[in-house]
Structures are given as structure tokens and as C-alpha cells.
Amino acid sequence: MIIAIDGPAASGKGTIARRLAALYGLPHLDTGLLYRATAAALIGADRDLYDESAAVAAARGLGLTDFDEVVLRSREMGEAASIVAAMPGVRHALLEAQRAFAARPGGAVLDGRDIGTVVCPRADVKIFVTASAAARAQRRALELAQRGERADYAAILADIQKRDARDSERTAAPLRPAEDAVRLDTTPLGVEAAVAEAARIVESARVRA
Numbered sequence: 001m002i003i004a005i006d007g008p009a010a011s012g013k014g015t016i017a018r019r020l021a022a023l024y025g026l027p028h029l030d031t032g033l034l035y036r037a038t039a040a041a042l043i044g045a046d047r048d049l050y051d052e053s054a055a056v057a058a059a060r061g062l063g064l065t066d067f068d069e070v071v072l073r074s075r076e077m078g079e080a081a082s083i084v085a086a087m088p089g090v091r092h093a094l095l096e097a098q099r100a101f102a103a104r105p106g107g108a109v110l111d112g113r114d115i116g117t118v119v120c121p122r123a124d125v126k127i128f129v130t131a132s133a134a135a136r137a138q139r140r141a142l143e144l145a146q147r148g149e150r151a152d153y154a155a156i157l158a159d160i161q162k163r164d165a166r167d168s169e170r171t172a173a174p175l176r177p178a179e180d181a182v183r184l185d186t187t188p189l190g191v192e193a194a195v196a197e198a199a200r201i202v203e204s205a206r207v208r209a
């Protein structure tokens with residue numbers, strides 16, 4: 001079974017994807033880390049983030065496991081990731097590895113922006129996770145504060161809105177729900193309720209299959 005989870009920044013898609021993967025015994029790929037790692041490689045090599053050929057080379061050089069999540073999950077890296085993610089060459093360089101991950105025997109759970117639309121258009125289950133920008137900014141502020149990163153709510157809200165706009169308005173694989181995705185608004189839901197609702201969506205897709 002392939003489960004595709006998409007949605008905007010800090011909507012809770014990673015949390016839901018990890019929990020569904022554990023529930024169904026499936027491997028999980030957080031595809032945002034690929035774009036974050038591409039950006040981190042450019043920054044580490046002191047290259048311009050808008051240099052598409054350097055970004056493509058960085059994307060091609062990535063493994064799927066060599067991630068330092070402490071560095072990659074910073075605010076700065078989220079913003080940098082969305083710059084390189086708008087480049088068609090970068091998306092193309094990362095596509096095959098994501099599809100190969102999804103094609104593992106037994107299936108997989110992938111989360112990102114274009115899993116249901118581009119990476120796995122034939123996924124068995126597609127969930128598009130949303131939440132209000134205010135709820136997402138609050139969650140991300142709490143997450144960053146827990147990790148010891150300075151977390152100014154207003155700045156995080158502005159970051160999220162800018163990144164949502166860049167991700168939705170780009171021409172290469174923009175953030176949007178697949179036509180056959182089920183939408184899950186987690187604004188009023190805690191983690192447990194959101195995961196339970198996502199599991200219910202998976203179960204009803206399995207009944208239909």
C-alpha cells in the first residue's frame with residue numbers, strides 16, 4: 001500500500017505520515033528533507049541558492065539517509081529549501097529516488113507537497129493535510145522553541161505564509177491537492193485525533209480497493 005500525504009508547512013503531515021507508517025509497518029520518507037538537504041549542501045559549499053546547475057548537482061549527490069535533521073529542520077533551511085524546490089531541474093533530479101522508495105515491496109508512506117500529484121499519482125491513499133496559518137505558526141513556534149531555536153511567532157507566521165505562496169505559485173509541481181485526495185483539516189484536532197482521522201481515511205480507502 002502506498003500512502004501519499006501532502007500539505008503546507010507545519011500542517012502535521014510528517015507527524016501523520018510517521019504514525020501511519022508505524023501503524024501499517026511501512027517505511028516512511030519525509031521528502032521535504034531532500035529539498036532541505038539540497039539547500040544545505042549549497043549553503044555548505046558557499047554557493048548561491050539561485051544557481052540552478054549547482055542546485056541540480058547537489059540534488060544528484062544526495063543519498064536518502066545522510067540527513068542531519070537538527071540542521072535541516074531549522075527555519076532558515078525551510079526557506080532555502082523552497083527556493084531550490086521551485087527549480088524543475090532539482091525536482092527532476094530527486095524524482096526517481098522518491099519513486100524507487102515508493103515502489104518497495106509492501107509499499108511506503110511518503111509526505112511532501114507533490115506526492116499525490118507527481119511522485120505517486122497512483123497511490124492507494126492520498127491525504128491532503130491542512131490547518132489554519134495561525135495554528136501552523138503556533139505549532140512550529142512550539143517545535144522550534146523545544147529545540148532551543150529562537151521562535152518569534154510573528155516571524156514564523158510570515159515565513160510560513162511566504163513559503164506557502166512560493167510553493168503554491170511555482171510552475172514545477174506546485175502545492176495543490178490531487179483531485180482524488182481526501183482533505184484533512186487538523187486545525188481543531190490534537191495529534192491523536194488527527195492521526196485517528198487519517199487512519200480512518202486509510203481504512204475506508206482499503207475497503208474500497
Ligand SMILES: Nc1ncnc2c1ncn2[C@@H]1O[C@H](COP(=O)(O)OP(=O)(O)O)[C@@H](O)[C@H]1O
Binds near residue numbers: 011012016142
Ligand atoms: N494536530 C496537531 N495538533 C497540535 N500539534 C501538532 C499537530 N500535528 C502536528 N503537530 C506538531 O506541529 C509541529 C509540526 O508538525 P509536523 O508533523 O512536523 O508538520 P509538517 O510535516 O506538516 O511540517 C510538530 O511539532 C508536531 O508535533
Ligand SMILES: Nc1ccn([C@@H]2O[C@H](COP(=O)(O)OP(=O)(O)O)[C@@H](O)[C@H]2O)c(=O)n1
Binds near residue numbers: 007035115
Ligand atoms: N515533496 C516536496 C517536499 C518539500 N518541498 C519543498 O521543501 C520545503 C520544505 O519542506 P518540508 O516538508 O520539510 O517543510 P515543512 O512542511 O516541514 O515546514 C517546502 O516548503 C517545499 O518548497 C517540495 O517542494 N516538495
